[in-house]
Amino acid sequence: MIKKEISDQxxxxxxxxxxxxxxxxxxxxxxxxxxxxxxVEHHLYFIEKGAVKLYYLTExxxxxxxxxxxxxxxxxxxxxxxxSPSEFYIEAIRKTYVxxxxxxxxxxxxxxxxxSVTQYSKFLETVLIHQIDREIDLMVSSPTQRLERVxxxxxxxxxxxxxxxxxxxxRMNPETLSRIRNS
Amino acid sequence: xxxxxxxxxxxxxxxxxxxxxxxxxxxxLPYEALNFKPDxxxxxxxxxxxxxxxxxxxxxxxIEDQLLKSTPISKDRIFRxxxxxxxxxxxxxxxxxKKMKAPREMDTTGSTLKxxxxxxxxxxLETLIILMxxxxxxxLNTIKTAISLTRFVRLRLGDTLRFLVHHNExxxxxxxxxxxxxxxxxxxxxxx
Numbered sequence: 416m417i418k419k420e421i422s423d424q425x426x427x428x429x430x431x432x433x434x435x436x437x438x439x440x441x442x443x444x445x446x447x448x449x450x451x452x453x454x455v456e457h458h459l460y461f462i463e464k465g466a467v468k469l470y471y472l473t474e475x476x477x478x479x480x481x482x483x484x485x486x487x488x489x490x491x492x493x494x495x496x497x498x499s500p501s502e503f504y505i506e507a508i509r510k511t512y513v514x515x516x517x518x519x520x521x522x523x524x525x526x527x528x529x530x531s532v533t534q535y536s537k538f539l540e541t542v543l544i545h546q547i548d549r550e551i552d553l554m555v556s557s558p559t560q561r562l563e564r565v566x567x568x569x570x571x572x573x574x575x576x577x578x579x580x581x582x583x584x585x586r587m588n589p590e591t592l593s594r595i596r597n598s
Numbered sequence: 599x600x601x602x603x604x605x606x607x608x609x610x611x612x613x614x615x616x617x618x619x620x621x622x623x624x625x626x627l628p629y630e631a632l633n634f635k636p637d638x639x640x641x642x643x644x645x646x647x648x649x650x651x652x653x654x655x656x657x658x659x660x661i662e663d664q665l666l667k668s669t670p671i672s673k674d675r676i677f678r679x680x681x682x683x684x685x686x687x688x689x690x691x692x693x694x695x696k697k698m699k700a701p702r703e704m705d706t707t708g709s710t711l712k713x714x715x716x717x718x719x720x721x722x723l724e725t726l727i728i729l730m731x732x733x734x735x736x737x738l739n740t741i742k743t744a745i746s747l748t749r750f751v752r753l754r755l756g757d758t759l760r761f762l763v764h765h766n767e768x769x770x771x772x773x774x775x776x777x778x779x780x781x782x783x784x785x786x787x788x789x790x
Contacts, residue, residue: 446710452717472714474721475655504714 426534430488433524434461434514441515443467443507450505456494458515462487465511466575469503470583477504479584481549484575492542508580558587559595599679606677606756607734610763611727617763617770618723621647624773625716627780632713636779644711646773647719650766652704654722656746657762661729664743664755670735677738683757686745690765701747723766730759 440463443449449467450456460467466484469491470477480503483489494501495518525535548568555561562585565572572581582592624632624643635642641649679687688694700706738756745753753761 446712448712448714451714472718472721474658474718474725506712 424534424538426531426538427488429524429531429534430459430516430521431461433516433520437514437516437520439515441513443511443513445507445509447507448504449507449513450491450494450501450503452502452504453500454494455498456491456501457518459488459490459495459518459521460505461514461516462489463512463514465513466508467505467511467513468508468576468580469505471503477583478586479580482508482572482576482580482584508576553586558585558591561585561587562592562595599677599684601677602674603677603738603756604674604734606738606760607730610759611730613763613767614723614727614730617766618720618727620770620774621716621719621723624777625713627777629713631777631780632716633711634776634780636776639707640776641706641772642711643773643776644713644715645706645709646769646776648706648709648711648715649700649704650769651715651719651722652706653746653762653765654719654726657743657758658722658725658729660743661733661755661758664741665729665732665736668736668741671737675737675739677754677756679760680754680757682751683753683760686753687757687760687764690761690768692764692768692771694768704746726762733759 443465449460452472460483462483462485464485466482467489468477468479469481469483469489470479472478481489483505489505491501491503491505493499494503525531548564552561552564555564565581565585578592578596579589582589585592624647627643632644633642635645689698733755736755738759739754741755742752743755743758745751745758
């Protein structure tokens, strides 16, 4: 999850102003796809209001990788970076207002000057650190600890996302999550 | 039924490849078409496919478990279908025109379905084909798998595979008939 709280960072500000300028707003109802498996990701999305889930579909179920909600930047990152078909779906969990910018616009701003490139690489470092955090999430064996790690990072997750999806994100069943939360 | 194992598996894989090809053609239909119901007690294309997904969610892990537990055979053998296996396969074959009522947990009527139901079934078919390929060196007579209907009966692996593949074909044909109906309806709308 790339969150808005890094607003003191100049790059994020710069990117957020791009969304304003581009002003390509879309509204998705629950169950609508922002992106489906097999499509190429050409956009970066800013969630104004609502919530989305990014997941990998197996033969049997959806495996949620991350969420986006009010203030999040999100997309199918590997597809966006290398132009390959996305392995993931991005789907609205409820009615969601999204602004998006095309990859070309973002890249033109990044490559404009040296300062922007440095800021962008700093930004990517943050993304990378989040990614490693998430990897550790999945390796921690105690369900309680998995939940604690996520809550520390995103204390208001339960306000934005229904429990059954958080359970999938934490790789446990909803009953287990509900029991841990209540104890 | 008596058949060489390798022959049976090759036939089932070939049939599954056809089913896979047809399934992929559904991907190009608009969402409304995928949810179109000719009448209220006939399944839409997505309801047909989700029905198959539910069977796959039960059978694919079960088949994989039994295969992993088994010891491989060294040479081709003759597969003999069991009494119940013969019965179940005959029941679900695409050429049995008798309409059946799905068990409640397999009845997909009225579920909210998204178009990724098709992607999921494609993944299931690919997995099934891999599992069948692995079954070539497994004893299709002696390995038994649980069935979704009742826990008192177990079927020979060969019969379970035949059941799954023919059941898939049956409902993909059903979905194809819905698609044909859809095209007829569209022609009708255009000419008026």
